Amino acid sequence: MIELIAQVIIGVGLAFDLFGCIGLVRLPDVYNRVQAATKCVTLGTCMILVGTFLHAVGVGDGAMGSKALLCALFVLLTSPVAAHAIARGAYRSGVRLWEGSVVDRYGEALGAIHPKGERAEPAESPRPVAASEEPKP
Amino acid sequence: MSLFLAIVAAGLVLGSFLCLYRIGRGPTAPDRTVAIDILGTLVVGFCCLLALWTGQDFYMNIAIAWALLSFIGTIALAKYLEGRYYDD
Numbered sequence: 582m583i584e585l586i587a588q589v590i591i592g593v594g595l596a597f598d599l600f601g602c603i604g605l606v607r608l609p610d611v612y613n614r615v616q617a618a619t620k621c622v623t624l625g626t627c628m629i630l631v632g633t634f635l636h637a638v639g640v641g642d643g644a645m646g647s648k649a650l651l652c653a654l655f656v657l658l659t660s661p662v663a664a665h666a667i668a669r670g671a672y673r674s675g676v677r678l679w680e681g682s683v684v685d686r687y688g689e690a691l692g693a694i695h696p697k698g699e700r701a702e703p704a705e706s707p708r709p710v711a712a713s714e715e716p717k718p
Numbered sequence: 719m720s721l722f723l724a725i726v727a728a729g730l731v732l733g734s735f736l737c738l739y740r741i742g743r744g745p746t747a748p749d750r751t752v753a754i755d756i757l758g759t760l761v762v763g764f765c766c767l768l769a770l771w772t773g774q775d776f777y778m779n780i781a782i783a784w785a786l787l788s789f790i791g792t793i794a795l796a797k798y799l800e801g802r803y804y805d806d
Contacts, residue, residue, distance in 0.1 A: 588722055595729045598760065602733035605740050605756060611748045614740075618756050626763050629726075633766045633778075645769055648778035652785055656762060659789035663755050667792065670799035671748035 587635035594628030597621050610679035611671045619664035627653045723771050730767070734760055751795045758788030 601621025608614050630653035637646035678685055737760065740753040765781035 584719070588719075591722075591726060594763075595726050598733050598763065599729055601756065602736035602760075605753060606736050611746060611752065614749065615752050618752060622756050622759050626759050629763045629766050630781075633770060636770060637775075640773070642773070642775060645775035645778055648775060648782060649766065649769075652762065652766075652778060652781045655782060655785045655789075656759065659785060660755075660759060663789050663792040663796070664752075666796035667748055667751050667755065667799070670751075670796040671746070674748070674799045674801060676746050676748055 583635055583639040587632045587639065590628050590635065591632035594625040594632060597625030597628065599625075601625060610682070611676050612668055612678065612682075615664050615668045615671075619660060623656060623660040626656050630656065720771075723767055727764075727767055730760055730763055748799055751792065751799065754795070755788065755792045758784065758792070761788075 598621070601618045604617030604621060605614050608617055630649045634646045634649040634653070637643070637649060672687060734757060737753045737757040741750050741757070744750045744753060762781045762785050765777045765784065769775060769777035769781075
C-alpha cells in the first residue's frame with residue numbers, strides 16, 4: 582500500500598518537473614522562465630524525494646529515508662534563493678522585460694522607470710544601478 | 719517497480735533535454751543560468767531514482783552534496799551577472 586502511495590507521489594512530481602521544463606522552453610522572457618521553472622521544478626523534485634522517503638519507510642531503510650527528507654529540506658531552502666538571485670542579477674545586468682509585460686515594480690522602486698511605464702533614460706544607462714554601486718576596479 | 723522507474727527516468731531525461739535546448743538557444747546569459755540551475759535540480763531527482771533502483775543509500779549523499787554545490791554555483795553566477803564582486 583505504501584509502495585503505491587510512493588509511486589503516485591513520484592509520478593505527480595515527475596509531471597511537475599516536465600511542466601516546469603516545458604515552461605522553461607515556451608515562455609517568452611527570462612523572468613517568466615524563472616518563475617515558471619523554479620516553482621514547478623522545486624515542487625516536483627521535493628515530491629520525488631518524499632516518494633523516495635515513503636518507499637524507504639516501506640522497505641525499512643532508515644538511512645535512505647532520513648537522507649531523502651534532509652535533501653528535500655535543502656532543495657526547498659536553496660532553490661527559491663537561487664532563483665531570486667538570478668532574477669535580480671538579470672534585471673541589474675540590463676535584460677529588458679518582455680514587451681507584453683504590464684508592470685515593473687522593481688524598476689519603479691529603483692527609480693529607473695516612471696509609473697507610466699517609460700524608462701527614464703534608456704540610452705545612457707542600460708543598467709539601472711546607481712553610480713556609487715559601480716564595480717570597484 | 720522497475721518499469722515505473724524506467725518511465726520516470728525517461729521523463730527526467732526528456733526534461734533534461736528541454737533544459738539543454740534552453741542552455742544552447744537562450745538569447746541572454748541569465749536564460750542559460752536559469753537552465754543550468756533547473757538541470758542541477760533535475761540531477762537530484764536522478765540520484766533519487768538511482769537510490770530506488772539499486773536500493774543503496776549512498777546515492778542520497780550525492781543528492782545532498784549536489785543540491786548544495788549547485789546552489790553555490792548558481793549564486794556565484796548570479797553575482798557575476800550582476801557585475802559586482804563577491805565581498806559585497
